[in-house]
Amino acid sequence: MALSGIQIYKLLPGGQRPPHPKANCKECGFPTCLAFAMKLAAKQAELSVCGYVSDESKDKLSAAAAPPIRLAKVSSNGHEVAAGNETVMFRHEKTFFHRPGLFLRVKDTDGVEAIKAAVSSADAYLVDYVGMELTLDGFAVEAASGDATAFGAAIGAVRGASDRPLVLMSADAALMEAGLEAAEGMTPLVHSANADNWEAMAQLAKKHQAPLAVCADSLDGLADLTQKIKAAGVEDMVLDPCVGTMAGALSSLTQLRRLALKENFRPLGYPIIAFPGEWCEDTEAAAVLAIAKYAGFVVLDEFSPASIYPLLVFRQNIYTNPQEPIQVTPGLYEINKPGPSDPVMVTTNFSITYFSVSNEIEGSGNKGWLLVADAEGMSVLTAWAAGKFDAERIAKTVKVTGIEDKISHRSIILPGHVAVLSGELEEELPGWEIKVGPREAVNLPQYLKMAI
Amino acid sequence: MPVKIPMEKWAGSVRTVTLGATAADGGTRQHTVTVGGETTLPFLHFEGEIPNRPVVATEIQDRRPDGWSELLMEAWGDRMNDPGDWAKAAEEAGADLIALTFGLTGLDGQPTSAESARLAVRKVLDATGLPVMVSGPGQAEVDNELLVAVAEEGAGERLVLGYCEDRNYRTIVAAALGHGHLVHARTAMDVNLAKQLNILINDMQLPLDRIIMDPTTGALGYGIEYGYSVMERLRLAALQGDSMTQLPMLVTVGEETWKAKESKVGQGVPETWGVWEERAINWEAVTASSLIQSGADIVVVRHPESVKRVHAVIDSMMTANDRGGS
Numbered sequence: 001m002a003l004s005g006i007q008i009y010k011l012l013p014g015g016q017r018p019p020h021p022k023a024n025c026k027e028c029g030f031p032t033c034l035a036f037a038m039k040l041a042a043k044q045a046e047l048s049v050c051g052y053v054s055d056e057s058k059d060k061l062s063a064a065a066a067p068p069i070r071l072a073k074v075s076s077n078g079h080e081v082a083a084g085n086e087t088v089m090f091r092h093e094k095t096f097f098h099r100p101g102l103f104l105r106v107k108d109t110d111g112v113e114a115i116k117a118a119v120s121s122a123d124a125y126l127v128d129y130v131g132m133e134l135t136l137d138g139f140a141v142e143a144a145s146g147d148a149t150a151f152g153a154a155i156g157a158v159r160g161a162s163d164r165p166l167v168l169m170s171a172d173a174a175l176m177e178a179g180l181e182a183a184e185g186m187t188p189l190v191h192s193a194n195a196d197n198w199e200a201m202a203q204l205a206k207k208h209q210a211p212l213a214v215c216a217d218s219l220d221g222l223a224d225l226t227q228k229i230k231a232a233g234v235e236d237m238v239l240d241p242c243v244g245t246m247a248g249a250l251s252s253l254t255q256l257r258r259l260a261l262k263e264n265f266r267p268l269g270y271p272i273i274a275f276p277g278e279w280c281e282d283t284e285a286a287a288v289l290a291i292a293k294y295a296g297f298v299v300l301d302e303f304s305p306a307s308i309y310p311l312l313v314f315r316q317n318i319y320t321n322p323q324e325p326i327q328v329t330p331g332l333y334e335i336n337k338p339g340p341s342d343p344v345m346v347t348t349n350f351s352i353t354y355f356s357v358s359n360e361i362e363g364s365g366n367k368g369w370l371l372v373a374d375a376e377g378m379s380v381l382t383a384w385a386a387g388k389f390d391a392e393r394i395a396k397t398v399k400v401t402g403i404e405d406k407i408s409h410r411s412i413i414l415p416g417h418v419a420v421l422s423g424e425l426e427e428e429l430p431g432w433e434i435k436v437g438p439r440e441a442v443n444l445p446q447y448l449k450m451a452i
Numbered sequence: 453m454p455v456k457i458p459m460e461k462w463a464g465s466v467r468t469v470t471l472g473a474t475a476a477d478g479g480t481r482q483h484t485v486t487v488g489g490e491t492t493l494p495f496l497h498f499e500g501e502i503p504n505r506p507v508v509a510t511e512i513q514d515r516r517p518d519g520w521s522e523l524l525m526e527a528w529g530d531r532m533n534d535p536g537d538w539a540k541a542a543e544e545a546g547a548d549l550i551a552l553t554f555g556l557t558g559l560d561g562q563p564t565s566a567e568s569a570r571l572a573v574r575k576v577l578d579a580t581g582l583p584v585m586v587s588g589p590g591q592a593e594v595d596n597e598l599l600v601a602v603a604e605e606g607a608g609e610r611l612v613l614g615y616c617e618d619r620n621y622r623t624i625v626a627a628a629l630g631h632g633h634l635v636h637a638r639t640a641m642d643v644n645l646a647k648q649l650n651i652l653i654n655d656m657q658l659p660l661d662r663i664i665m666d667p668t669t670g671a672l673g674y675g676i677e678y679g680y681s682v683m684e685r686l687r688l689a690a691l692q693g694d695s696m697t698q699l700p701m702l703v704t705v706g707e708e709t710w711k712a713k714e715s716k717v718g719q720g721v722p723e724t725w726g727v728w729e730e731r732a733i734n735w736e737a738v739t740a741s742s743l744i745q746s747g748a749d750i751v752v753v754r755h756p757e758s759v760k761r762v763h764a765v766i767d768s769m770m771t772a773n774d775r776g777g778s
Contacts, residue, residue, distance in 0.1 A: 090688070092681040127724040129673065219455040227453070246768040250745075251498050258458040268455070284734050285741035285765040292680075292745055306726025309714075310672055310738045317677040352675040359674060363716050364519065442590075442711070445519070446556070 003064045009037035011057035012050065022052040068260045072211040072236050072271050072296070074101070074138065076186030077163035081137045083238070083271035083296025089257060095321040098271075100291055101137035102311065103167050103299045105277075107144040108154035115157040122303045123162035127312060130328070130351065134312040136164070140191070140299045141179070143170035148178035155182035167191050167213075167273070167299065173200035180208045189213055189297065191273065192240055198225055202232040211236035213273050217243075219255060223267035230267075237270045238297060246279045246289055253294040271296030284311060291315050326351040330374035332401035333358060338367040340408035343448065345437065346394055347415060348375035348383050356441040364445030369407065373397040380415045391424035398429060413437040413451075459499050464693035465491040466749075467661050468504065469700050471549060471612055471634060472583025478608035478632065482581025485548055487664075487749040488700035493687060494747050495769045505770050506744050508762045509585060509752040510547035511706050512538040514554045514564065514572035520754075521716045523732050527756055536575030543580045545756035546763060551585045551704075552576050554598055564594070566601035573602045577609065585752075587614035587636060596623040603627035612636050612664055618649055625656045636702065638666040641678045643685050647696045654696070664750065665699045671708040671715075672739045679703065680746045687747035703743050706754030709736040737761040744769070 013020030014033025023033060028049045030036040039045035040061075047053065047061055071084035081101035088094045104122050106115045119139055126135050139158050143151040151170065158166065159182075166188040168179040176190060191213040193201035198214070205212035212234050216222040219241070226237055241252040253272055259265040274295035276286030283300070284307055290298045291314060300308075320326060330349045335358055347357045349372045361368050373393050375383035383389035398404070398412070410432045414421060416439035425434050438447045468489040473479025485507055492500025516532045525532065531541040539550045552572065554564050576584055586602050588595030599613050600623060614636030616624050621637070628635045637653055639645040646667050654660055667686060669679025689697040709715050715735045718728035725731055736758040740751040744765065753759060 090681070090684050091677070092685055125724065127722065219457070220453060223453050223455050245771050246765070247495055247497060247771050250495050250769070254493075254496060255457050255498070259455065262458050263456075265455070267453070280765065280768045282737070282741070282761055282764050282768075284738050285761065286768075288738055288742045289745060292742055304726055304730070305724050306728075306731035306734060309725055309731065310734045313673040314676070314738060314742060317673065317675075318680070320677050322677070322681060352670060352678065355674050356670075359711060359713060363711055363713055440590075 003041065003061070005034070005038040005041035008040050008061065009034050011053065011060055012037055013052045020052060025052070027051065068264050068269050069257075070236070070270050071098075072189075072238050074165040074167070074187055074189045074211065076165045076188075079138070079164050081165055081297070086257070086294075087261065089261060091318060092322050095323065096319050098296065099315050099319045100295050100298050101165075102308075102315070103138045103140045103297060104136055104303050105140040105142060105169075105299050105301050106154065106158065107142045108147070108150045109144045110154070112153055112157040115154055116161045118303065119158050119161040123164060125303075125305065125308065127305070127309050129313050129316060130326075130355070132316065134316060136303075136308065138162075138164040138166055140167035140169055143168075143172065143175045143179060146172070146175070148175050151175050152178050152182040155179055159183070165189075167297065171197055171215075173197050173204060176201065176204055180204060180210065187211070189238060189273070191215070191238075193225060193229060195221065195225065198229055199232065202229045202234045205234050205236075206232070211238055213238040213240050214270075215240040215242050217241070219252070219259070219268065223265075226267045226270065239268065239270050239272045241272070244278055246286055249274065249276070249279050249286075250289060250293055253290075257294045273297040273299065275299045275301075277301035283307070287311050288314055292318050325377040327377035328354045328372060330372050330397065332403055333370040333372060335361045335370055336365065336367040338369050340406065342367040342369060342407070343413055343451070344369045344371060344403060344407060344411065345413040345444075346371040346373060346397065348373055348378060348380050348389050350375065350377050350379045350383070353379045353441075357444065360441045360444040361448070364448070366445060366448045368448070369403060371397050371401060371403060371412075380417050384418050384421075389418065391421050391428045394421070394425055395428035398432075411435060415439065457498065460492070460691075462492060462500065462691040464691050464695070464698055465489065466687075466690050466700060467698050469634065469661050469664060471585070471610060471664075473608055473610040473632070477610070479610060480577065480581075481583050481609065484610070485583050490687075492691065494745055502770065504749075505766050506749050506751065507548035508546075508740075508759050508766075509549035509551040509750055510542035510545065510756070510759055511551045511553060511704070511752050511754050512542055512576070514552065514569065515559050517555060521710050521732065522718070523715075523729055524710065524754055534575065535572045536579035539576040539580040539582075539584075542756075543582055546759045547582065549585060549750065550576060550580055550582050551587070551752045553587045554589050556589045556591065556594065564589070564598060566597050569598040570601045570605040573605050573611075577606060583610065583612075585612035585614065585636060590615060592617075592620035595620065599624050600627045603631040603633055606633070607631040610634060614638060615666070616649065616653060618645065618652070621649065621653055622656065625653050625658050628662065629656070629658055634662040634664060636664050636666055638668060641668050641670075641675075641682050643667075643682055643689065643697070646682070646686060647689075647694070650696045650699060660695070660699060663699050664702045666702045666704065669703045669705070669708060669739075669743060671705075671712045672735055672742075673714065674708070674712055676739060676742065680743060683743065683746040683748065700749035701747055702750040702752065703748050704752045705736060705740045705743065706752055706758070709739050710754055733757045733761070737765075741765045
């Protein structure tokens with residue numbers, strides 16, 4: 001947990017009692033130790049510029065500077081999935097940073113050919129969502145057979161079909177060792193250490209420099225294990241609270257996040273792996289819970305486009321930074337292949353505004369030209385109030401998009417909320433007829449039906 | 453090592469609101485539905501009480517709708533031809549509530565009249581014993597005309613009348629006051645607007661336990677994150693003791709998701725979107741189940757399969773064992 005300026009001050013020369021001989025020496029470039037402490041708290045200065053901080057204070061300051069949820073990474077062939085470093089319970093407080101990795105589970109009992117086929121199609125899956133290309137992140141390979149050769153062969157089959165990172169799943173250290181050998185050259189997640197096998201698993205994780213998932217069915221048990229494993233020299237861990245229901249998952253994952261963020265409880269300050277397929281028959285709803293409520297790695301048991309597409313979109317939506325409205329590029333958008341006589345409509349470049357409008361036109365089967373003005377990512381009313389969506393900007397959009405060359409009429413439909421701009425827009429666009437459309441996008445199809 | 457679970461000490465709680473009235477209370481519903489009453493965030497059974505489950509309402513219209521997805525037309529079939537029959541079908545499909553909405557026009561293209569609205573509500577009330585919500589087409593003058601007639605027709609039934617919006621709430625609130633109903637207060641994804649409208653409605657002497665607030669949402673992929681976060685913020689405000697936010701929340705998931713191309717259209721879409729029907733129902737069910745996690749007490753859906761799906765999710769969330777274990 002970050003320290004306040006005053007807390008930092010007490011660790012600096014000027015804050016010691018009795019004062020350190022070098023209190024307020026100004027050598028750091030700040031007038032007093034307190035001023036320096038404030039800059040440190042604001043992360044606008046580096047502690048290293050002060051030469052008189054005791055080692056004990058340095059340890060305290062660096063421990064406090066460590067993120068409350070340690071980052072864990074798995075990687076292979078240039079692909080990387082990182083989880084951790086989260087700072088808030090609710091996305092509106094700041095943002096969620098690391099989109100949880102979505103992994104598809106295969107078992108070594110599925111057979112090499114079936115694994116290849118399943119992994120190839122899941123690996124190739126790529127869906128375009130508002131210009132972003134969304135994919136799965138990797139695969140989890142489970143040693144269900146209990147046979148080291150079969151496990152190694154399954155991992156080989158997965159690697160033959162995909163370059164993406166892996167989670168290796170076995171509670172048997174000998175099998176895990178075989179798995180790690182088959183995964184040579186990548187950094188997989190080792191799943192998992194438990195109360196019985198943790199020593200051997202910790203050794204393997206250390207040897208292969210791979211993060212280690214730790215599994216226990218109570219938070220007490222988890223905290224015990226992570227401390228023992230840390231003492232054995234493994235720093236990068238992932239928590240598996242072994243839950244079996246949706247309500248249990250929500251409770252455990254919320255408690256873990258609170259302990260890390262609010263209590264700065266180091267033994268549980270690690271990202272979480274979730275297996276939503278084990279929580280509820282409705283695997284999509286369970287995966288949604290895992291994504292929204294704090295999992296860093298999510299292992300799915302089924303793959304079908306109709307199921308993965310909504311999950312990828314949901315993850316994208318929840319991990320959008322609420323402080324930065326998503327914008328679409330201003331310009332001319334053609335909806336349902338419009339012709340020269342089809343209507344011209346204008347709106348702003350706030351993504352939700354754009355998608356509401358384009359979705360209504362598109363969904364209703366109407367054709368149209370949609371002009372998207374650069375309103376700095378604001379919605380129609382907000383942009384109008386802020387002076388970012390006025391007659392001048394709309395006229396400029398008409399001119400720069402070259403819409404005039406594509407249509408045979410001179411008529412433009414304004415959003416109903418800015419009907420007040422009609423007069424000014426007539427002056428800016430001589431020869432154009434300015435029409436006032438509905439206030440809400442939802443009424444556009446009906447408006448277009450009546451207008452045509 | 454023993455880990456101390458961090459608990460929040462919430463100062464406030466959500467009000468309980470009862471929809472529908474049985475004969476004992478001057479209505480004709482077979483049973484009522486009570487929502488709200490939470491003393492903690494959604495489903496944190498280890499921290500507080502979740503005395504009432506979230507519920508699922510099924511949206512029906514006063515006549516066979518125009519422009520609904522073919523999937524919905526197939527799912528309800530001929531039963532959409534009559535609002536009473538449709539309500540009965542919705543009840544059979546497991547709905548907790550019926551949400552009747554009126555279109556702007558009838559099948560003949562004429563504007564929906566107060567008389568036909570009255571008739572539709574009567575049919576629904578006669579066909580089902582579930583509590584009923586009724587909303588107009590969302591145009592102030594039409595809403596007012598239809599809802600006043602509906603309020604009279606369903607006097608004493610504790611219907612939920614919608615939509616009260618910032619520019620148009622007085623007539624509907626007066627109708628609710630006059631005939632013993634509740635109101636559906638709708639605002640555009642903003643905490644302060646939601647709060648403000650509750651204050652305005654309450655200023656007209658409608659008690660807060662007769663208001664359901666609808667902060668609105670976007671569908672999955674179309675702004676769900678805005679609705680999701682506004683609902684989280686409203687619920688946090690309620691638990692922190694802000695009385696004008698301490699109302700159960702409703703979201704019209706079906707109305708939003710079935711506008712999305714992902715749900716509505718089966719042809720001319722990317723292959724990566726997957727099988728149409730499966731995707732469309734996932735779209736509605738995923739939107740609904742995520743908004744239940746952010747605090748929705750009532751979700752209004754359109755597809756019968758979504759009702760089952762969301763119920764299963766609610767069952768799972770209400771299984772109050774803290775850990776689950778596997």
